[in-house]
Amino acid sequence: MSKIFDLTLIYATIRSATPILFAALCCTITQQADILNIGTEGIMLTSSFVAVLTSVLTGSWMIAILMAIVSGVVMALIMAVANIKYSANICAIGMAINMFALAITKFGIKRFLGTSGTYSGPDIVGIPRIHVAAFDNNVFLNEVFNNWCITEVLGIIMVIVMWFLLFRTAWGLRVRCVGRFPMAAETAGINVRRLKYQVMIISGVMGGLAGAHLTLGYSKMFAENITNGRGFMGIAAMNFGAQNPILVWGGTLIFGCIDSIGARLQSYGIPSQFILMLPYIFTITVLVLAMWRKTTSEARKKSAL
Amino acid sequence: MSAENYVVEMVDIEKNFATVKAVDHSFFNLKKGEIHSLIGENGAGKSTMMKMLYGLYQPDAGVIKINGEEMRDLTPGKAIEKGIGMVHQEFMLVNELTVLENVILGFEPKKGVTIDFDEARKKIQTYIDDYHMEIQPDKRINQISVGEAQRVEIIKTLYRGANVLIMDEPTAVLTPQECVKFFEILQELRKDGKSIIFISHKLNEVMEISDRVSVMRAGKYITTVDKKDTNPTDLAKLMVGRDVNLHIKSGNAVKPGEVVLKVDNLWTSGEKEISKIRGISFEVRAGETVGIAGVDGNGQSELIEAITGLRKVEKGTVTLSGKDITNFAPKKAREAGLSHIPEERNVRGLNRSMSIEDNLVALKFDLEPFTKHYTRNKKEVRKFAEDLIEKFDIRPKKADVITQSLSGGNAQKIVIAREVDAGGDLLIAAQPTRGVDIGAIESIRTTLENVKKDGKAILLVSADLDEVMDMSDRIVVMYEGKITGILNAKDATKEEVGLYMLGQAEQDRKES
Numbered sequence: 069m070s071k072i073f074d075l076t077l078i079y080a081t082i083r084s085a086t087p088i089l090f091a092a093l094c095c096t097i098t099q100q101a102d103i104l105n106i107g108t109e110g111i112m113l114t115s116s117f118v119a120v121l122t123s124v125l126t127g128s129w130m131i132a133i134l135m136a137i138v139s140g141v142v143m144a145l146i147m148a149v150a151n152i153k154y155s156a157n158i159c160a161i162g163m164a165i166n167m168f169a170l171a172i173t174k175f176g177i178k179r180f181l182g183t184s185g186t187y188s189g190p191d192i193v194g195i196p197r198i199h200v201a202a203f204d205n206n207v208f209l210n211e212v213f214n215n216w217c218i219t220e221v222l223g224i225i226m227v228i229v230m231w232f233l234l235f236r237t238a239w240g241l242r243v244r245c246v247g248r249f250p251m252a253a254e255t256a257g258i259n260v261r262r263l264k265y266q267v268m269i270i271s272g273v274m275g276g277l278a279g280a281h282l283t284l285g286y287s288k289m290f291a292e293n294i295t296n297g298r299g300f301m302g303i304a305a306m307n308f309g310a311q312n313p314i315l316v317w318g319g320t321l322i323f324g325c326i327d328s329i330g331a332r333l334q335s336y337g338i339p340s341q342f343i344l345m346l347p348y349i350f351t352i353t354v355l356v357l358a359m360w361r362k363t364t365s366e367a368r369k370k371s372a373l
Numbered sequence: 374m375s376a377e378n379y380v381v382e383m384v385d386i387e388k389n390f391a392t393v394k395a396v397d398h399s400f401f402n403l404k405k406g407e408i409h410s411l412i413g414e415n416g417a418g419k420s421t422m423m424k425m426l427y428g429l430y431q432p433d434a435g436v437i438k439i440n441g442e443e444m445r446d447l448t449p450g451k452a453i454e455k456g457i458g459m460v461h462q463e464f465m466l467v468n469e470l471t472v473l474e475n476v477i478l479g480f481e482p483k484k485g486v487t488i489d490f491d492e493a494r495k496k497i498q499t500y501i502d503d504y505h506m507e508i509q510p511d512k513r514i515n516q517i518s519v520g521e522a523q524r525v526e527i528i529k530t531l532y533r534g535a536n537v538l539i540m541d542e543p544t545a546v547l548t549p550q551e552c553v554k555f556f557e558i559l560q561e562l563r564k565d566g567k568s569i570i571f572i573s574h575k576l577n578e579v580m581e582i583s584d585r586v587s588v589m590r591a592g593k594y595i596t597t598v599d600k601k602d603t604n605p606t607d608l609a610k611l612m613v614g615r616d617v618n619l620h621i622k623s624g625n626a627v628k629p630g631e632v633v634l635k636v637d638n639l640w641t642s643g644e645k646e647i648s649k650i651r652g653i654s655f656e657v658r659a660g661e662t663v664g665i666a667g668v669d670g671n672g673q674s675e676l677i678e679a680i681t682g683l684r685k686v687e688k689g690t691v692t693l694s695g696k697d698i699t700n701f702a703p704k705k706a707r708e709a710g711l712s713h714i715p716e717e718r719n720v721r722g723l724n725r726s727m728s729i730e731d732n733l734v735a736l737k738f739d740l741e742p743f744t745k746h747y748t749r750n751k752k753e754v755r756k757f758a759e760d761l762i763e764k765f766d767i768r769p770k771k772a773d774v775i776t777q778s779l780s781g782g783n784a785q786k787i788v789i790a791r792e793v794d795a796g797g798d799l800l801i802a803a804q805p806t807r808g809v810d811i812g813a814i815e816s817i818r819t820t821l822e823n824v825k826k827d828g829k830a831i832l833l834v835s836a837d838l839d840e841v842m843d844m845s846d847r848i849v850v851m852y853e854g855k856i857t858g859i860l861n862a863k864d865a866t867k868e869e870v871g872l873y874m875l876g877q878a879e880q881d882r883k884e885s
Contacts, residue, residue: 238481238488245467245478252465255429256479256533257450370642372649372854373687 072332075211077325082216085324086223087112087286090278091302092309092316093226094140094271099311100234101267102247106162107147108275109299110169115140115279117173120290121180123193132193133219133280140276141269143169148268152261166299174292181290188289195219195285219281224317226274231313243267278302297348304351308358319354326350379438380405380537380568381426381457386435388421395421396432399594401587403537408559408569410579413589413612414810415781419572420462422589423539427459428452439537453479458535460526462542468515472508473497476529500528504558515645519670520551527558538562539570544578545836546669549871556582574612576605590614613811629846630659633694633830634680634799640688641679647853648672650679652689655849655859657799662821662831664845664862666838666870672854673834674716677803680832681713682706694798707736712797714788716804716834722788723776730758730772732787736795765790766816782813789817793824800824803834818844838867838874852876 091112095105105111115136123132147165150156174184181187197217203209234240242263245253250260282298283290301323309316330346381403388396396418403409413419424430426437428447437444439455466475473493482492497510506524514522523543530538540559544552559569559582573579579586586603588595588611595611610616634657643649650672657663665673678684680691682703690699698709707713715721723732734743734754742753758772767786769779776784785805792800802821806814821844825831835841841848848865850858850873858873858880872878 236487238483241470241474241478241481241488245470248469249465249467252467252475252478255427255449255459255461255465257448257453258479259450367642370644370649371687372640372642372651 072329075208077328077332078212079216080328080331081321081324082220083286083324084327085320086217086220087278087282088298088301088305088323089223089227089317089320090219090274090281091299092305092320093230093302093313094274094278094299095303096306096309096311096313096316097230097234097243097274098267098271099306100240100247101243101264102250103151103264103267104158104162104303105144105147105271106159106303107143107165107299108162108271108278108302109295109297110162110165110167111140111143111272111275112278112282112299112302113166113169113173113293113295114143115276116283116294117176117279117290119280120187120192120283121176123284124181124189124191127191127193129193129195129284132284133195133277136280137273137276140274140279141272144268144272144275145265148265152264152268170293173290177290177292184292186289186291192284192288192290194288195281217281217285219277219285222277223281226277227313227317234313297351301347301351304354304358308354310358322354323347323350378405379403380440381570382436382438382441383422383426384436384438386422386425386437387433388418388425388430389433394592396425397592398435399589399592400597401426401594402597403568403570404584405568406563406566407584408563408571408582410571410573410583410586411589412572412574412576412579412586412608414574415808416591416810417589417612418592419589420541423459423541423570423572426452427457427539453533453535456534456536457539458530458533458537459539460523460530460541460543462545464522464526466514466522466525469513471511471513472517472525473510475514475525476510476532478529480533497528497532500531504561506558518647519546519668520548520555523547523555524558535567537568537570539572541572542574543571544573544575548668548874549838549867550875551668552578576608579608580605588612609811629661630828631694632656633659634832635692636676636680636689637692638689639676639679639686639691641675641684641686643672643675643854645670648675649854650675651854653851653854653856654689655856657830657832659798659830660825660828661846662825662833662844664841664848665832665834665851666841666848667851667874669836671851671874673851674803675854676851677713677716677801677832677834680706681711681801707795707797710798712792712795712800714792714800714802714805716807718781718785718788718808723784725777726775728773728775729762729767729779729787730754732776733758733761733772733791733794736791761790761794765793765820780810780813781808782810785809785817786813789820793820797829799830799832801832801834804836805833806840807836838870842867842870850874 091108094111095108098105118139119132119136122135123129143165147161150161151158177187178184195218197215199215203214234243242253242258246260246263253260282294305316305319305323308319327347330343334340334343379402383401386396386399399418399422401422411419421430425432428449428451437447473490476497477493482489494510501508506528508521508524508528509517544555547555562569571582580600583600585597585599586608587597590612637654639650639653641650648670653676667673675684679686682701686700690697693709693711696709698706701709719725734757737743742750744750755772762770762772765786767790768783776787805821806817809817821831833841833844842862845862848860848862848870849856850870852874853876857876857878860870
């Protein structure tokens with residue numbers, strides 16, 4: 069038991085949670101403006117490929133992250149134009165983006181990396197880790213806080229930045245208004261379309277970071293469908309946290325924790341198929357619980373008794 | 374007066390929506406410091422006209438001038454900049470945000486990158502003090518009353534620096550007492566040099582508050598008159614284009630009979646805290662109209678939904694003609710003899726994408742002769758529909774027309790025809806004349822009178838206090854989900870009902 073629940077579990081949780089966290093932030097910001105970003109998975113997958121490719125070609129993880137962000141924004145903007153300008157259904161366009169991403173990355177890995185399935189060449193330059201020498205002598209600090217990947221730190225900073233943006237700035241107030249009652253925003257002289265575009269661009273940036281971190285930070289490889297539903301887990305966490313970045317973060321940490329525990333259980337003879345199922349079972353459970361909590365609390369709020 | 378002295382001028386304005394001419398060569402102007410009423414029936418184009426002034430719609434032709442300057446491609450942002458403010462009929466307030474957040478939205482005072490809430494609070498307080506308006510800046514919108522929400526809307530326009538205030542049917546949601554207070558605020562605003570456009574179809578209010586009155590009918594500008602040169606009867610004639618009977622009084626000829634509807638200690642959930650029904654009891658007898666009065670959102674909708682089976686009754690009973698129908702499914706409640714004209718005509722009253730005949734037969738399309746051997750008998754449906762169309766004067770007189778294109782009045786007549794034809798012992802009429810032109814109001818009220826004469830019981834809910842007072846034999850007044858008074862309509866005065874509506878009076882009453 070103590071082998072499963074030890075100090076290292078804390079960092080393992082952060083490690084597994086971070087890719088989902090960026091995905092969750094990607095759809096949290098849009099949900100605040102009442103856009104359900106089903107395309108999170110596709111944005112993330114595309115940029116994870118672009119990150120690996122750029123890293124291999126340029127040998128720079130910074131340019132790789134930058135290009136991943138650019139590709140994320142491009143994908144998000146495709147959705148934005150279709151949805152905001154041509155009023156296409158956001159779920160339909162989101163699913164289209166997801167399928168497009170699967171196909172284009174499959175093509176890309178063959179065409180540009182010359183392999184199919186998985187690419188994990190030594191020429192992938194990953195995102196560096198932060199080593200604090202002063203932590204080396206303290207078991208707790210060393211296990212929990214040392215050797216974090218830069219993007220893992222960035223993820224937590226982003227949670228705070230997004231929370232601040234949404235709840236402390238005028239821009240955030242406007243976004244929340246657009247999501248809840250767009251006519252009120254329009255009559256206040258706010259350009260609703262422009263705001264929605266801005267939101268989608270931020271969403272693309274987050275999706276880009278999600279992809280870059282997944283293939284350059286979390287792992288150093290690219291495989292077909294490497295996101296493997298993490299975008300949808302992000303959406304689940306967003307629902308769980310009621311679009312509040314802090315609570316959403318909490319949701320992703322639970323995901324990360326389950327995932328890490330699962331990985332450890334594997335060495336105790338529990339079938340790997342079952343372990344692989346865990347995150348998805350948990351996703352469904354979280355969504356059911358979030359909905360159940362929402363409906364019962366609403367019913368209780370409305371009751372006269 | 375020379376043209377330069379107008380704050381607002383709208384010249385020869387035209388606006389089309391698809392094939393409908395909403396505004397047709399219309400004019401409007403506003404002097405500084407006046408209250409100018411714009412009157413007309415529903416669909417006359419008043420709101421469309423003002424939404425163009427506020428930049429929400431672009432006119433297809435014509436010129437809009439603000440302070441003498443011609444405006445092109447007006448947007449709400451530009452209009453606000455030019456000092457135009459609008460209080461919409463449907464409040465533009467976000468329920469989940471606080472009063473303060475709603476007021477500053479779009480014009481947030483900033484301290485660095487964050488919103489300076491202290492500064493905002495200070496500024497809003499000056500308006501509260503200047504105009505003696507009671508509002509609570511830190512409450513969320515869904516925690517405050519309708520009257521307060523309206524004051525928030527006014528402060529919002531002032532905060533944005535409005536000199537011209539457009540008020541779209543502002544009194545529709547207020548009690549008589551709140552109206553008095555509201556008019557005082559308007560007077561004070563005028564004294565401060567603000568110019569006010571007052572959209573309404575309540576003629577006595579128009580006569581009370583205006584300096585000048587402009588009339589629109591069917592999208593066209595009719596005329597502008599000085600208040601002192603006119604009277605309500607003339608204005609009504611200008612609005613409708615013919616003489617109208619403004620009041621159809623309840624004929625108290627029928628003697629109430631057996632108890633048809635008995636509501637006993639009813640509790641049910643509510644969309645808002647003040648609309649939860651907490652222990653309501655009353656009765657409606659055969660041959661009697663009981664009117665429910667109250668400020669919108671004090672539980673009237675919830676009460677009707679609970680009676681008709683659309684909302685779960687949490688405690689208490691509903692009895693119809695001696696049969697317990699508590700928590701019956703709507704269809705079963707109807708089978709027990711309940712007919713229901715729902716308040717949301719386009720949501721629950723009609724299927725807008727289906728034809729007049731399909732809507733008319735909706736309650737019995739699955740019964741013989743309309744369906745036989747699992748197939749529909751279209752001929753019987755057509756015969757049935759044409760009969761009702763004739764009887765209730767629904768226009769156009771074509772059974773297969775899709776109801777989408779019908780005017781509010783004719784659409785409502787379909788609902789009335791269907792429910793009256795169903796012939797239940799109890800007819801619940803919720804907002805039967807909302808969004809309906811004066812001509813159709815006359816005919817709908819007459820129909821309801823006849824239903825009562827046939828010995829049916831009627832439960833009427835209306836936001837229009839005049840309608841409740843005119844049509845009812847007894848008036849049940851609701852406030853925050855409870856009954857504050859049951860009055861005899863003959864003896865009740867508007868002021869008295871108003872006191873109960875505000876919860877400032879409560880009867881010590883024993884239900885008979």
